[in-house]
Amino acid sequence: MEILVCVKRVPDSAENEISIGADGADIRRDDLVYSVNEWDNYAVEEAIQIVERVGGSVTVVAVGTADAEEVVRREMAMGATQGLLLVDEAFEGSDGLGIATILRAAAQRGQYDLILTGAQADDGAAQVGGMLAALLDWPYASLVNRIEVNAGESLRIGREIEGGSQEISEIATPCVLSIQTGLNEPRYVGIRGIRKVASVEIPMLDAAALGIAEGSVGQTGAKVQRVDYFVPQTGLGAEMLAGSTVELASQLVEILKTKGGLK
Amino acid sequence: MVAKVFIFVAHTDGKADDTAFELVTAAKRLFPGCAPVALVTGSGLDGVCQEMAAALGEVWKFDQAALAHPNAELLWPLLVKVLPAGAMLLLPHSSLGMDLGPGLSVRLGAAYLPDVVGTEASEGTTLRVIRQEFNGQVSTHLHCDASGGAVITVRSGAFPPEATGSAVGQVSDRSGDAEGLTARRTFVEVIPAEAGDIDITREEVLVAVGRGIGDQENLALAEELALAMGAALCCSRPIVDAKWLAKSRQVGTSGLTVQPKVYLALGISGSFQHLGGIKGSPLLVAINKNPNAPIFQAASVGVVADLLELLPALTEKIHQSR
Numbered sequence: 085m086e087i088l089v090c091v092k093r094v095p096d097s098a099e100n101e102i103s104i105g106a107d108g109a110d111i112r113r114d115d116l117v118y119s120v121n122e123w124d125n126y127a128v129e130e131a132i133q134i135v136e137r138v139g140g141s142v143t144v145v146a147v148g149t150a151d152a153e154e155v156v157r158r159e160m161a162m163g164a165t166q167g168l169l170l171v172d173e174a175f176e177g178s179d180g181l182g183i184a185t186i187l188r189a190a191a192q193r194g195q196y197d198l199i200l201t202g203a204q205a206d207d208g209a210a211q212v213g214g215m216l217a218a219l220l221d222w223p224y225a226s227l228v229n230r231i232e233v234n235a236g237e238s239l240r241i242g243r244e245i246e247g248g249s250q251e252i253s254e255i256a257t258p259c260v261l262s263i264q265t266g267l268n269e270p271r272y273v274g275i276r277g278i279r280k281v282a283s284v285e286i287p288m289l290d291a292a293a294l295g296i297a298e299g300s301v302g303q304t305g306a307k308v309q310r311v312d313y314f315v316p317q318t319g320l321g322a323e324m325l326a327g328s329t330v331e332l333a334s335q336l337v338e339i340l341k342t343k344g345g346l347k
Numbered sequence: 348m349v350a351k352v353f354i355f356v357a358h359t360d361g362k363a364d365d366t367a368f369e370l371v372t373a374a375k376r377l378f379p380g381c382a383p384v385a386l387v388t389g390s391g392l393d394g395v396c397q398e399m400a401a402a403l404g405e406v407w408k409f410d411q412a413a414l415a416h417p418n419a420e421l422l423w424p425l426l427v428k429v430l431p432a433g434a435m436l437l438l439p440h441s442s443l444g445m446d447l448g449p450g451l452s453v454r455l456g457a458a459y460l461p462d463v464v465g466t467e468a469s470e471g472t473t474l475r476v477i478r479q480e481f482n483g484q485v486s487t488h489l490h491c492d493a494s495g496g497a498v499i500t501v502r503s504g505a506f507p508p509e510a511t512g513s514a515v516g517q518v519s520d521r522s523g524d525a526e527g528l529t530a531r532r533t534f535v536e537v538i539p540a541e542a543g544d545i546d547i548t549r550e551e552v553l554v555a556v557g558r559g560i561g562d563q564e565n566l567a568l569a570e571e572l573a574l575a576m577g578a579a580l581c582c583s584r585p586i587v588d589a590k591w592l593a594k595s596r597q598v599g600t601s602g603l604t605v606q607p608k609v610y611l612a613l614g615i616s617g618s619f620q621h622l623g624g625i626k627g628s629p630l631l632v633a634i635n636k637n638p639n640a641p642i643f644q645a646a647s648v649g650v651v652a653d654l655l656e657l658l659p660a661l662t663e664k665i666h667q668s669r
């Protein structure tokens with residue numbers, strides 16, 4: 085099975101406190117720790133496991149700036165067969181459809197049976213996978229948390245639905261699936277693993293190489309534009325306690341006692 | 348020109364979900380003066396259609412056995428067929444909305460606005476909405492060119508539900524349009540989530556642990572605290588993804604909905620998917636090292652502290668106070 089996995093380099097939400105720059109145009113990015121989007125890492129692991137079972141290859145692709153190379157290389161160290169970078173100034177400011185349009189061009193250069201994306205990334209939009217499927221006119225399923233390869237040209241998949249129940253379906257290939265976290269245990273990548281793939285060449289394609297018309301993606305092609313970032317003024321918020329560790333503990337015990345929090 | 352506005356009605360057991368009435372509010376705010384049409388798809392829909400007709404002037408019913416289980420791959424061809432050019436469609440940002448919305452927007456040539464939490468006055472065909480990024484740590488204003496229509500998914504709980512009972516709507520039976528639908532994805536079955544060793548939905552005092560706990564071995568700090576409090580231990584999703592606790596301990600939209608009196612959130616950032624599983628306005632105490640964590644907006648009491656320092660001290664104080 086030939087599998088393409090789309091990955092994004094994002095500020096690691098577990099490592100960072102996100103704050104907004106003075107003019108509101110962007111978040112402060114100077115000191116951010118970046119990593120591969122959490123959902124994408126599960127997608128790459130799943131692709132590798134499928135190939136380990138039924139054979140084939142895994143290609144990892146990222147749209148972004150040249151910085152995206154580090155996450156592509158990291159996913160190659162996990163065991164992906166090859167990497168691909170889609171980089172062009174003309175891609176900047178793309179909306180979800182723009183990103184999906186760029187990825188379609190990359191998908192059409194190969195003969196893929198399956199494309200995986202993460203269910204969502206740092207902006208929580210959860211849109212690129214479904215859009216890519218529609219652009220390719222392939223069937224799609226979101227929030228996938230189980231994949232079994234059937235004998236014919238189909239997969240048996242599970243989708244996570246409300247309350248943690250699982251909806252089982254059959255889907256024809258080629259198809260696009262967006263992956264939910266928790267469906268596998270992504271393998272650990274050490275320095276050694278990264279070193280092994282350090283000199284593997286990762287092709288970089290621009291708009292011209294991908295045959296993407298000027299203005300169809302990027303800021304000019306975007307129907308949806310982010311105007312600014314802000315922190316909303318919401319309600320009163322919490323009563324914040326202050327003091328030393330011991331003082332905080334005492335205050336909490338008092339509050340818990342009066343509110344029935346100690347049984 | 349008044350926009351052609353549609354809302355997609357999610358329903359369970361013959362009743363419209365809360366989201367349906369929240370979508371009505373969102374539609375009226377986004378498109379002042381509009382008369383939204385309710386789209387109801389499924390099998391055996393009379394109850395839901397009557398309910399929606401009491402809230403809106405017009406209901407379109409698509410009743411087919413094939414639609415008994417929501418399946419985005421069946422629904423998009425139907426919606427592409429029946430929606431007029433330039434339609435504005437609102438969906439819940441649910442597992443179905445996330446499945447259906449993005450691809451449908453492409454097929455309709457419409458803009459896509461996912462997980463909308465607020466609106467501002469639109470200007471002509473430019474819609475202006477508010478979204479969140481980074482798990483609610485920051486918000487954004489978006490402008491959207493909706494001249495070719497828009498598909499908009501709306502976060503559950505972000506808009507108050509529209510009061511019902513004022514309208515005498517017409518139900519228009521369009522089931523014929525949904526005849527002979529086929530899809531490249533077919534529904535097989537739903538496997539319910541497994542029950543756990545304890546039922547956190549019945550617990551009055553919950554200690555909830557999130558990714559901020561850092562390492563699996565630190566989990567013991569939260570367990571000891573819960574034991575001292577006489578509370579049950581639950582968690583956010585990353586703890587279940589890491590297989591440190593069972594799925595039956597997960598609170599949130601894709602986990603369980605709890606209704607405790609006291610909820611102690613340890614190293615949980617406060618994503619809407621997590622908070623969506625906490626009902627009944629408990630005393631919510633949040634401990635987080637980030638003073639700007641969104642959880643402090645939802646909490647009643649907040650403490651900015653490192654869990655690894657505060658938890659042992661808190662457990663000890665509780666033992667002393669007994």
Ligand SMILES: Cc1cc2nc3c(=O)[nH]c(=O)nc-3n(C[C@H](O)[C@H](O)[C@H](O)COP(=O)(O)OP(=O)(O)OC[C@H]3O[C@@H](n4cnc5c(N)ncnc54)[C@H](O)[C@@H]3O)c2cc1C
Nearest residue numbers: 557558559583584599600601602614615616621636637654
């Ligand atoms: C379709 C879908 C369904 C989902 N369903 C659910 C669900 O049911 N339940 C759920 O919980 N999530 C769910 N999620 C995931 C959700 O979006 C968040 O990713 C998740 O809730 C984050 O968990 P968290 O708050 O524990 O981790 P994070 O967001 O990573 O937050 C960790 C927090 O810990 C703090 N912290 C770090 N170290 C320390 C320390 N030493 N001391 C004190 N504080 C510290 C940090 O400041 C941060 O605020 C779902 C997502 C999707 C897409």
